[in-house]
Amino acid sequence: MRTIVITGSSRRLGLFLVEKFLSMGDTVIAVTRSDPQDFQPISSEHLHLIQIDSYxxxxxxxxxQAIEALADRVDLLINNASMYDADPESVEELEDHYLSLFNVHMLFPSLLISALKERMYNESTPGVVINMTDIYADNPNPEYSLYCSTKSGLESLTRSFAKKFAPGIRCNSIMPGPIQFLEQHTEQQKSEVYKETLLPFEGGYMPVFQAVTFLLDNHYVTGTSIKVDGGRSICRG
Incomplete structure (x- = not known):
């Protein structure tokens, strides 16, 4: 039985990953800032929740402290926690906003990878780290410049940690595109996204999970990034 640690695990992709790994018989340690009530529909003795106040x-x-009491070995760490907010219009809000993005996307993953090193490092069966970044890390959206810069920073950290912890830990990233729209997205907004995506439909979370399992199972991949975006990052325009 594998032990999987997933941050940002209470909704959308994070929750999907929690449910998929539980269905495969794995032990999942879910790190979240949300209320544990969000996990009530999931009934599994193999799910362990860690609620924190801040990243x-x-x-x-x-x-x-919680992981040390639960597991001697961590096989997979998925840094999925994320904040997707546009740049603030007020200069007074910029510092707090940027620090929040930095903490979630760069500081916490760095600290967690370093803290889990002893439980993940094994040259025979390396532990695996997967950082969820964004295709905007390569091609920034000017309205979300601060968000994009910290996701780009996480991309760089992925490669840095791949070098730092090889051969006992493999570190890779996944760069999602328009995999799942929010409820507030209008049909017009969806249509505009489809026009700029080579595969013009909503991908859903399963393609990301398939990329996760590939990175988990392929023992000869580290320091790389997989785009799961339907070709949006190389749109025809």
């Missing part, structure tokens, strides 16, 4: 050193301390 910072205090959050790491609480996370590691």
């Amino acid at each position: 910072d050193q205090l959050g790491i301390t609480k996370t590691m």
